Amino acid sequence: xxxxxxxxxxxxxxxxxxxxxxxxxxxxxxxxxxxxxxxxxxxxxxxxxxxxxxxxxxxxxxxxxxxxxxxxxxxxxxxxxxxxxxxxxxxxxxxxxxxxxxxxxxxxxxxxxxxxxxxxxxxxxxxxxxxxxxxxxxxxxxxxxxxxxxxxxxxxxxxxxxxxxxxxxxxxxxxxxxxxxxxxxxxxxxxxxxxxxxxxxxxxxxxxxxxxxxxxxxxxxxxx
Numbered sequence: 284x285x286x287x288x289x290x291x292x293x294x295x296x297x298x299x300x301x302x303x304x305x306x307x308x309x310x311x312x313x314x315x316x317x318x319x320x321x322x323x324x325x326x327x328x329x330x331x332x333x334x335x336x337x338x339x340x341x342x343x344x345x346x347x348x349x350x351x352x353x354x355x356x357x358x359x360x361x362x363x364x365x366x367x368x369x370x371x372x373x374x375x376x377x378x379x380x381x382x383x384x385x386x387x388x389x390x391x392x393x394x395x396x397x398x399x400x401x402x403x404x405x406x407x408x409x410x411x412x413x414x415x416x417x418x419x420x421x422x423x424x425x426x427x428x429x430x431x432x433x434x435x436x437x438x439x440x441x442x443x444x445x446x447x448x449x450x451x452x453x454x455x456x457x458x459x460x461x462x463x464x465x466x467x468x469x470x471x472x473x474x475x476x477x478x479x480x481x482x483x484x485x486x487x488x489x490x491x492x493x494x495x496x497x498x499x500x501x502x503x504x505x506x507x
Contacts, residue, residue, distance in 0.1 A: 288338060288474050290389065292396045295324055295332035295363060302360040303334070310379040312441040323365060330376075331400055332365040335389050364393035366401055366409070373401025375411040388473050391423060395467060398427065402454045409454075412446040414439060424449050427466055428459050 295303070300320045307314040323330045336358040362380035366373045375397055380389045401409055412435065413420050421431075429449040438446035452459045 288471060289477070290335050290361070290392060290474060291338045292333050292335055292392065295320075295334050295365070297321060297324055299334055299360050299363075300324075303363055306360070306363070306379050306381050309382060315377075327367070329367045329369065330365060331368070331397075331404070333363065333393065333396055333400070334360045335362045335380075335393055336360060362389045362393055364397055366397050368401065368404050368406055371405065371407040373397065373404070373406035373409040375409060387477060388470055391466075391470055392474065394423065394427060395463075395470060398451070398454075398463065407453055407455070409451045411449055412438060413449060415445045415447055421447070421449070428452055428462055 300317050303320060304314070304317055320332075323332050339358065360381075361384045362378075364375070364378040366375045368374075375394075378390055378393050378397075380393070398409055409429070411424070411429070413424065415434070428451045430451075431447045432450050433448040435446045435448060437443040454460075
């Protein structure tokens with residue numbers, strides 16, 4: 284990731300869990316527990332969990348513009364995401380962004396990071412589930428090459444809504460790689476431009492992740 288972007292992607296840490304839970308409870312009707320996140324970070328060898336933060340150089344620049352009484356933690360968690368490496372699939376389990384930081388490209392940045400890290404870990408493609416009514420998320424996924432391959436009836440327990448199963452082409456194909464480069468270049472240009480006018484926000488956590496119930500589920504049991 285270019286050094287001059289106003290945001291960075293980092294591995295999720297145990298110290299991030301409290302902030303993540305604030306976002307989790309806002310974003311999802313059936314939020315994961317602190318125990319579930321600790322399991323994903325520490326115990327699940329198939330899990331990759333990441334967070335997005337303001338880049339340190341941008342955080343310092345913005346903090347300098349604030350009066351001392353408004354000083355804040357320079358690098359709070361703005362969003363998070365994860366996937367499970369299941370054989371040769373990167374199965375996206377969650378994407379979320381704090382409500383005050385939505386519509387800025389952070390959800391897309393997290394998705395891009397998952398695809399890149401999945402490929403580095405040997406995945407051949409990415410998969411996920413999404414609510415049939417979540418048109419915005421579906422649009423983002425299609426932008427990155429996902430296509431609907433099937434439908435799961437009454438998949439979401441909170442309202443019995445169906446889910447679409449979406450899958451990317453093989454990562455190694457020329458078409459997928461060319462589209463990924465185009466999406467990456469466009470996103471980086473957008474983030475750099477937005478960074479010039481970025482306002483510091485005093486937020487305790489939260490992101491635009493796709494609802495956990497819009498995330499992928501596997502057969503393994505998650506601790507609650």
